Amino acid sequence: MLKLENVVAGYGRTRILHGLSLEVPRGGLVALLGGNGTGKSTCLKAIAGLVTPQDGTVALDGRVINDVAAEDRTAMGLSLVPQGKEIFGGMSVAENLMMGAYHRRRDKAGVAADLEGVYTRFPRLKERRRVLAGMLSGGERQMLSIGRALMSRPTMLLLDEPSAALAPRVVEEIAEAILSLRDLGLTLLLVEQNVGMALEVADYLYVIRGGRIAFERAVDDGVGMDELRDFYLSGAH
């Protein structure tokens, strides 16, 4: 489904990714773990098209999409769920959700139906649909971000640290929402610092360090917290 091969990327002369390769199979829920400054966000940006790789390829369904603009990737079924603070704060919840369907705005009935679908999935958003998104709590914002991405009818979702800055109880809610997205048949790439949450939901793990994949394993191969913790702590800095 999604395949990165030897991706080199960065900002200006600063290189962040030094030949990163990873793969997300169709229907998979893959987690990409790493601490601050390891290149997680840059990796997501390269996939979403916000950063152009200097070398290597990003391929979706076998097609290299390096040159496809970020604006056009949504229509290809690739949707990035940015961190919860990245919303249209001065627009209502309903308007935020509608913006997710911007690329298929001519399909009025479809957009209306999908809006109802998101409200069914996240009843809190329905209650607060007329509220300005900037007034939402952290958990609600995260749901809004996911809801907005769903409005684009994606086949693949990229989630950028959905658990960041949320209370444990809310993280649990978000984890359940993510599992239910997989049950919908979506392919998911979850970028996280929260190892516990990633282990709970993902079926395959990558750990990024210094802009490269340093560790990868299927979760049911018995990757435990302990092993990962050891890996994290051993010379991560």
Place this chain on the structure above:
Amino acid sequence: MDLFLQYLANGVVVGSSYVLVAVGLTLIFGILHVVNFAHGEFYMLGGYAGITASTAFGLPLPASLAVVAAVSCLLGLGAEALLHRGLKNQDQTSSIIASFGLAVALQNAVMVTMGPQPELMHTELAYKAIELGPVFLPAPRALIPPAMLIIVGALFAALRWTWTGRSLRAMAQHETVARLCGVKVRRVAVITFMLGATLAGVAGFMMSAVYMVHPLVGNMIVLKAFIVVIIGGMGSPLGAAAAGLLLGVIESMTSAYLTNGLRDVVGFLLVIAVLLFRPQGLFGRSLERS
């Protein structure tokens, strides 16, 4: 009291033209972060385009208005290419300085082609007038506030309820997320500049039947528009609309009850006060919870 109402009406007329110019200026700033000092020239060229269409070619007013809109859209297209697309990846000061350059270039181009003498648009309407109680307004003036209300009302409705409007607001609030939603920066930029230029152009056209138009008329207009934008809160179209009317009325009252010499000064004093005591503008507010 009767005179007060007349002064108020005069202020609303001039204020309405400020609203049209300033709303476009604040949209361009709020959505694209371009500080456009050539905005006064959109006004000036709207005036000249209208005078040329109606006086030189004898077109009726609606047709002249269409000419003004078309010229303004072309101007907006060119200005976007230069000030936004051309300089997008550079320091913001580059586009500010480039907009000064564009202003001077346009002023001189008009000076060469139209000459330096001020011109007034002559219309049949000038012989008609409207009397509302003690208030007397020649028709070309009386038409400006309702025209402004219709134009700005339509603009706000479009921003609120159309996909294009939503995409403009989305871009103003979070460019990256807007792009992730599939909004194309270029398309939004061109639409925004065309809108801004047309609003200013139409204001210049309507005002050309009230005040003389000359190649440097944009200099004072753009400063007034910046006053309005700062008072209203940078990037807030609704604030600009309210502040535009306010400035028009304050200027009119200053000229009437103090001295005409202070007319163009009072707005700047107001801006200094706003920047000192309420830098987010009279109508600006902070929306983010965290």
